[in-house]
Amino acid sequence: MAASSSSPIPGLAPLPALSWSIPGLREDPTMCLRCRSAQLLCGKPVCPILLRYQAFERTLPMVGRTDLEGSSPPGVFVGRFGYPSINLGPLLSPEHGSTELYDTPEEWVGRSVAEVVGFRTGLVRGTTRMKVTDAERPIPILEDLQLLGIAEGSVESETTFRRAPRGHLALSDSAPPFGPSAPIEKMRLDVRRVDPNLDRLTSDTDANARIAVGELYTRGVRVSRIQRAFSVGTLGRRGRRRLVPTRWSITAVDDLLSKANLEHVRQLPELSEIEVHALTALDNRWLIVLLPGSYRYESIEAWYPNTMWNPNTTEIVMMGDHEGHDGRTTYAAIGGCYYAARLATSEALLARGRQAGVVVLREVHPGEILPLGVWNVREHVRRAMHTRPERCATLGELGARIRREFAIPLERWLRTSAVLHEARTQRKLDDWLPTAGAAAR
Numbered sequence: 001m002a003a004s005s006s007s008p009i010p011g012l013a014p015l016p017a018l019s020w021s022i023p024g025l026r027e028d029p030t031m032c033l034r035c036r037s038a039q040l041l042c043g044k045p046v047c048p049i050l051l052r053y054q055a056f057e058r059t060l061p062m063v064g065r066t067d068l069e070g071s072s073p074p075g076v077f078v079g080r081f082g083y084p085s086i087n088l089g090p091l092l093s094p095e096h097g098s099t100e101l102y103d104t105p106e107e108w109v110g111r112s113v114a115e116v117v118g119f120r121t122g123l124v125r126g127t128t129r130m131k132v133t134d135a136e137r138p139i140p141i142l143e144d145l146q147l148l149g150i151a152e153g154s155v156e157s158e159t160t161f162r163r164a165p166r167g168h169l170a171l172s173d174s175a176p177p178f179g180p181s182a183p184i185e186k187m188r189l190d191v192r193r194v195d196p197n198l199d200r201l202t203s204d205t206d207a208n209a210r211i212a213v214g215e216l217y218t219r220g221v222r223v224s225r226i227q228r229a230f231s232v233g234t235l236g237r238r239g240r241r242r243l244v245p246t247r248w249s250i251t252a253v254d255d256l257l258s259k260a261n262l263e264h265v266r267q268l269p270e271l272s273e274i275e276v277h278a279l280t281a282l283d284n285r286w287l288i289v290l291l292p293g294s295y296r297y298e299s300i301e302a303w304y305p306n307t308m309w310n311p312n313t314t315e316i317v318m319m320g321d322h323e324g325h326d327g328r329t330t331y332a333a334i335g336g337c338y339y340a341a342r343l344a345t346s347e348a349l350l351a352r353g354r355q356a357g358v359v360v361l362r363e364v365h366p367g368e369i370l371p372l373g374v375w376n377v378r379e380h381v382r383r384a385m386h387t388r389p390e391r392c393a394t395l396g397e398l399g400a401r402i403r404r405e406f407a408i409p410l411e412r413w414l415r416t417s418a419v420l421h422e423a424r425t426q427r428k429l430d431d432w433l434p435t436a437g438a439a440a441r
Contacts, residue, residue: 042306066161066182068124070094072189073103074151077125078231080245084133088232088243089126089184090148092157099154105224105375109383113282116372121179124165128184132243135233141184147191149232150198156190197221198229205238212236213256223343224375227253247336250374254339261346262327266295268349271356274392276401279384282376283367286384287405288345289398291357291423297345298322298419299338299360302408306366316408322418337362340378348385359419363406395423 075091093099101107102119134142148155165180197219201212212235216226231249233241244252275290300320303310310317321332332338341360349355360381392398403410414420 066164066185068092068094068157068159068161068165069096070157071096071099071154072148072151072157073099073101073123074148074153074155074191074228075103075123076145076149076228076232076246078243078246078249079127080247083245085129085131086243086245087127087129088145089128089181090145090157090159090187090189091123091125092159093123095122096156097154103224103228104222105373105379106222108375109281109379113368113372123179125179125181126159126161126184126187127181130243132233135241135243136239138233141187144187144189144191146202146232146234147194148189149228149234150194150202151191152193152195155192158188160185160187195221195225198225198234202229202234205236207235207237208240209236210256210260213253214260217257217260223253223257223378226257251336251339254336254343254374254378258339258343258346259327261343261350262295265346265349265355266325268353268355270294271352271354274395274398275356275389276392276398277384277387277389278405279380279387281380281383282372283365284376284380285363285365285405286380287361287402288381288384289357289359289361289420290389291359291419293357294325295349295355295357296322296324296419296422297342297358298417299332299334299341299362300413300416301334301337301362301364302406302412303364304366307364307368310364316412318408318412318416320416320418336374337377340374341381344378344381344385347382357419357423359417361402361406361413363408 070093072090072092076088077091078088079086081087091103093102102123108116108119128141130139130142135146138146161182162185163182165182197216198221201207201216204212207215209230213226213230216229217223227246227249229235230253231244231246233243235241271290271292273292277286277288277290279286298320299322300318302316302318304316305314319334321334321338342358345358345360349358362377390401392401399410402413406413414424
């Protein structure tokens with residue numbers, strides 16, 4: 001739903017045209033006007049409109065102007081609408097100097113929602129229209145964008161737009177948000193250094209994309225950097241290179257890397273006891289359960305009322321997907337989050353030198369005001385897997401641990417979970433009940 005260009009908050013200057021989804025606003029268009037951030041009638045702990053306004057503060061001076069000098073993190077965004085003809089362009093900051101943090105999700109763990117949104121909406125997105133096959137024979141502006149895609153460190157830029165950037169806050173559960181955008185008239189990028197690993201694989205036109213992605217990963221290149229290079233069409237064999245929408249490249253890289261990890265994981269000794277890793281961040285609660293036995297994997301999300309993807313005011317919505325020891329051949333129903341968590345957990349199993357059954361349980365509470373992208377899942381599951389595990393001697397103790405962590409009844413998790421159901425039915429149902437000794441403790 002689009003907001004009015006006039007500010008609903010007394011004393012604030014008019015907002016640029018924004019788009020968002022606020023639970024209940026469609027049913028009651030006067031809700032924000034009646035609330036004015038004072039009563040939080042939408043059920044959010046922070047006013048989404050104020051948050052968006054604050055996030056746009058750095059780029060508001062750009063609204064009404066057609067020129068921008070500043071620094072790119074470096075960052076490039078490739079859209080998906082109209083595929084195979086798509087919009088792509090640089091992410092540009094009006095600030096000079098180091099802006100790498102604004103496009104490095106590996107560094108966002110521990111930050112608040114407001115900080116992350118501020119990083120992203122402080123970036124202006126330039127756009128130009130191209131075919132995905134243009135990656136093979138790039139015109140000069142695409143050559144510049146591909147160079148930006150493999151750059152090491154922030155890149156100074158000068159850009160002229162065909163019109164003033166418009167203040168649209170783009171939201172996706174796959175890619176992080178970004179701020180105003182406008183079509184590019186002309187652009188100059190001062191790329192002084194490129195990542196030598198990315199540069200070498202860009203020059204290797206005999207290695208297919210899977211091999212290139214895997215080699216970059218083993219050399220320690222950050223996943224977000226690999227995803228960016230993959231997106232701008234710099235990886236793969238000659239004749240097969242394509243521009244890949246950012247949303248798709250994120251999931252493709254997570255999928256490729258986790259599959260490669262799991263080829264090794266399946267050869268490892270089996271874990272001998274139940275382990276639980278827990279983390280709370282950005283009003284998400286995580287439990288990652290490792291079960292003895294051979295590898296299998298499941299990810300389940302529970303979205304509370306008044307969260308972004310569950311505006312329903314009364315019911316918790318739960319959804320999950322799973323795979324057996326040999327993996328899956330179809331796309332997971334819950335999308336990119338499934339593959340992001342699979343990559344994080346496969347890394348942890350490799351580091352442990354063990355294979356196990358993996359169940360990722362995620363409760364999303366109303367404090368998650370905006371969808372921030374699948375980095376939220378990948379990086380927080382990574383962080384959770386570095387916490388000290390709690391060991392459970394029996395399934396009954398595991399059930400008690402799930403009860404302590406989540407407000408959602410254990411029975412709902414069990415009904416939704418295929419992997420936990422399998423573990424339960426392979427043993428007596430009584431195994432899920434705490435023992436008298438455990439209850440006493």
